[in-house]
Structure formats: structure tokens, C-alpha cells
Amino acid sequence: MERQILHIDVNNAFLSWTAIELLKKGSKIDIRTIPAIIGGDETRRSGIVLAKSMKAKEFGIVTGETIYSAKQKCPSLQVFQGTYSKYKEYSNKLYNLLLEYTDKIERYSIDECFLDMTNYLMNAKLIDKAYEIKRRVKEELGFTVNIGVSNNKLLAKMASDFKKPDMVHTLYPSEIPSKMWNLPVSDLFMLGRKTVPKLDSMRIKTIGDLAKTDKLKLIKKFGKHGSLMWEYANGIDNSEVNSKVEKPKGIGNSTTLPVDISEIEKIDEVVLALTEHVAYRLRKYGMLANVVNVQLRTNEFKDLTHQSKLNSATCSTKVIYAKAKSLVHEMLKEKKQIRLVGVRVDGLVEKDELQMSLFSNENSEKLEKLDSVLDSINQKYGYNSVTRAGKMEVEKLVKLKDSQ
DNA sequence: TCTGGGGTCCTAGGACCC
DNA sequence: TCTGGGGTCCTAGGACCC
Numbered sequence: 001m002e003r004q005i006l007h008i009d010v011n012n013a014f015l016s017w018t019a020i021e022l023l024k025k026g027s028k029i030d031i032r033t034i035p036a037i038i039g040g041d042e043t044r045r046s047g048i049v050l051a052k053s054m055k056a057k058e059f060g061i062v063t064g065e066t067i068y069s070a071k072q073k074c075p076s077l078q079v080f081q082g083t084y085s086k087y088k089e090y091s092n093k094l095y096n097l098l099l100e101y102t103d104k105i106e107r108y109s110i111d112e113c114f115l116d117m118t119n120y121l122m123n124a125k126l127i128d129k130a131y132e133i134k135r136r137v138k139e140e141l142g143f144t145v146n147i148g149v150s151n152n153k154l155l156a157k158m159a160s161d162f163k164k165p166d167m168v169h170t171l172y173p174s175e176i177p178s179k180m181w182n183l184p185v186s187d188l189f190m191l192g193r194k195t196v197p198k199l200d201s202m203r204i205k206t207i208g209d210l211a212k213t214d215k216l217k218l219i220k221k222f223g224k225h226g227s228l229m230w231e232y233a234n235g236i237d238n239s240e241v242n243s244k245v246e247k248p249k250g251i252g253n254s255t256t257l258p259v260d261i262s263e264i265e266k267i268d269e270v271v272l273a274l275t276e277h278v279a280y281r282l283r284k285y286g287m288l289a290n291v292v293n294v295q296l297r298t299n300e301f302k303d304l305t306h307q308s309k310l311n312s313a314t315c316s317t318k319v320i321y322a323k324a325k326s327l328v329h330e331m332l333k334e335k336k337q338i339r340l341v342g343v344r345v346d347g348l349v350e351k352d353e354l355q356m357s358l359f360s361n362e363n364s365e366k367l368e369k370l371d372s373v374l375d376s377i378n379q380k381y382g383y384n385s386v387t388r389a390g391k392m393e394v395e396k397l398v399k400l401k402d403s404q
Numbered sequence: 405t406c407t408g409g410g411g412t413c414c415t416a417g418g419a420c421c422c
Numbered sequence: 423t424c425t426g427g428g429g430t431c432c433t434a435g436g437a438c439c440c
Contacts, residue, residue, distance in 0.1 A: 045408090193438095224415090225437080306433080340408090344410090
């Protein structure tokens with residue numbers, strides 16, 4: 001039996017949700033109706049466009065470009081900052097509404113969900129349900145969504161990306177040639193900025209061109225990715241709507257520094273601050289890490305990463321920091337101007353599935369106790385209420401940001 | 405005051421082993 | 423005693439997503 005899939009995509013999510021918050025606080029203008037964006041902080045060198053209003057889009061402003069450049073396109077542009085915790089609340093409201101229709105929901109991101117309605121339609125038509133959901137979200141939650149309707153996730157997602165906002169679109173397999181093949185390859189999911197020019201040089205310009213290209217030729221040139229792009233261009237996607245909440249496979253924090261720094265002692269302090277945040281999150285998940293990874297971005301935007309496997313899985317800040325620090329020192333044998341520092345842990349495993357014997361030695365126990373004391377204080381009074389020696393300076397230098 | 409931050413997955417090369 | 427081949431693990435880098 002054919003699957004009945006919906007893709008729900010919040011229109012300009014961060015901007016819409018911020019607009020609602022501002023109206024609640026008594027603002028006279030709805031920023032959805034003026035040229036406005038949600039942006040990072042230019043003074044902290046993170047000034048990029050995170051979301052834009054339709055009016056801002058009319059000026060040619062695109063997500064990801066610098067606020068500086070956006071302002072050049074539209075001098076009257078209004079810039080607002082976002083609040084991630086608020087966005088999470090709106091995301092949850094949407095999710096709870098969708099749960100009234102099916103429990104087979106995949107939360108693809110904070111503002112996108114896939115719904116498998118196959119066993120929940122009774123005698124209703126899928127498209128009618130889509131219109132009903134769209135209307136209810138608007139009336140009950142106050143923002144608009146686009147909904148894509150089809151038989152698999154890829155086609156539903158492509159459909160929700162058609163004309164915006166506040167629209168329902170179908171993209172059934174029979175509609176692929178008329179609705180999808182005329183689009184440029186860059187519109188296809190999983191075709192990014194590096195691949196598009198390569199396809200262009202092969203005279204593959206539209207999704208239709210790609211669909212009709214010999215699959216083996218694509219595999220030869222692009223490997224697995226070639227196979228995937230050919231299947232997507234032909235509307236083939238057998239992946240399931242995954243409603244399980246997946247445990248993370250890695251956890252990382254990174255920060256762009258207010259100014260480039262080259263002094264290794266200062267970088268160490270940043271690494272410590274980031275490690276504390278990462279390890280805290282790791283412990284909150286009740287997981288242990290097997291790999292520590294450090295990222296440095298130079299002033300010339302060159303990204304360097306080093307990683308190293310630990311002797312045994314850990315969630316100890318001290319152990320992770322020791323490894324991260326040694327990796328950084330390895331990377332900075334030659335002096336470099338550093339713009340961004342990142343720490344992440346990978347190879348995560350659940351704590352209880354590991355032999356507890358690994359923690360039997362006295363030293364680990366002490367470290368774990370210290371960490372859990374710090375965690376409980378942090379939990380009670382908010383993150384960053386406890387700092388270790390040497391961190392105060394960094395806290396002044398690097399204020400950890402909300403994570404997206 | 406030009407270019408975020410958090411993820412997942414894939415690839416290629418080297419080390420090491422049989 | 424001058425050159426194979428397969429397999430696994432580890433690491434660095436890159437592509438893509440929101």
C-alpha cells in the first residue's frame with residue numbers, strides 16, 4: 001500500500017515566532033509585514049541572516065548572508081535577535097497539535113516535521129487533512145506553514161518548498177515531470193553549493209536533466225552521493241518516517257572569538273570553557289564519549305580538525321579537557337591567528353551499557369563526583385553559575401551562545 | 405562591524421594484522 | 423628476502439542539512 005506522507009514546514013520560523021513574541025509584548029508592528037530579519041551579533045562577528053521576512057526576501061536577501069550585505073540591499077532593514085528557548089516552545093506547540101493526527105511524526109528540525117498518515121486517514125483524503133492542519137496551526141498557534149503532500153518523504157519535502165507562504169502543494173510521482181523536472185538542480189534536496197557547479201559542467205542544469213542522466217555515470221563521478229542524487233531526481237525515497245527520539249552520536253560546542261587570537265594560553269581557556277559545556281551536556285544525556293575532537297578556524301577561514309580516541313569512554317570534564325588541550329597544542333606548533341574554537345565529543349555510548357568496572361578506579365570516581373556536584377549546582381542556579389579557576393577571564397572574552 | 409553554530413554521513417589514506 | 427591482497431581501525435577533511 002502506498003504511504004501517505006506530509007511534510008510540515010514553518011514559514012520563516014524564527015522570524016514568525018519572534019513576530020508573535022513582539023506582538024505579545026505590545027509591539028505595534030508585525031515584523032512579518034516589513035523588511036526584517038533575525039540575525040546574529042555583528043559585534044561578536046556572528047552577523048549573518050538566520051531568517052528573513054517575505055518583504056526582506058523581495059530585496060534579494062538570503063539566509064546565511066552577512067547582515068552587512070543584507071543592509072546594503074535594504075538600508076531600512078530591521079534586525080532582531082532570536083531566542084532559541086522561545087523557538088523550542090513554539091516547536092513543541094506545533095508538535096503537540098500534529099500529534100492529534102498521527103503519532104508517526106519525525107521531528108526533522110526545530111521547524112520541520114514529517115507525518116506518516118498511512119494508517120490514520122480512515123476515509124479522509126490526505127490533502128484535506130493537510131488543509132485542515134494548515135488552517136488550525138494558523139488559527140490556534142498564530143503562524144503559517146507550508147505543507148507538502150506525497151507518497152514519500154523526499155517528494156513531500158520538495159513539495160513544501162514550492163510557493164510560499166501558507167500553502168499546501170502535492171507532488172505525487174505522476175506529477176514529477178511537470179512539477180519537479182523543470183526546476184534547477186540546486187533546488188533538489190542534498191544538492192549543495194559544491195555539487196551544483198560540477199553538474200553544470202556536465203551540462204546537467206535541471207532536476208529533469210539529472211533524472212535522465214545515466215545512474216552509473218553519476219556513481220562513477222560522485223560515489224554514493226551520485227546514486228542518491230539520481231534517485232532523488234527520480235522521486236525515489238524509501239526511508240521511513242522515524243518517530244523515535246534518537247540519542248545523539250556526537251555533542252559539540254564552538255564559538256567565534258570576538259577577535260582573532262594566537263596565544264595558546266588564551267586558546268586553552270576557551271577550550272576549557274567549551275569542554276565544560278560539552279561535558280555537562282554529555283552527562284545530562286547519561287552518555288560517555290570515546291573520541292575527542294577539536295576544531296580551529298584560522299583568520300583566513302581555513303578549518304583544521306584533530307581528533308583522538310580515548311583509552312576508555314568518559315564524561316569527565318578533566319579527562320576530555322586534557323585530551324582537547326593536547327590536540328590543540330599539536331595543531332598550534334606553528335603560530336596561527338585563530339578565529340573560531342570548537343570542542344566536540346564523538347563515539348557516544350550510553351553509560352549503563354558500559355561495564356561499570358571502567359569507573360571502579362578511585363580517580364575516576366572522584367572526578368565523577370566533582371563533576372556531578374558542579375552539575376547539580378549548575379542545574380539549580382543555571383549554567384555557568386559555577387566556574388573553575390582560569391575560566392573567569394574567558395567568560396569575559398567568550399560568552400557562550402544559545403545553541404541552535 | 406564580511407562570512408554562526410549544531411549536527412550527520414562519507415571518503416581517502418595510513419597503520420597494522422594475517 | 424625487493425614488493426600481494428584483504429580486512430579493520432583510526433584520523434583529517436569535506437559535503438550537506440537546518
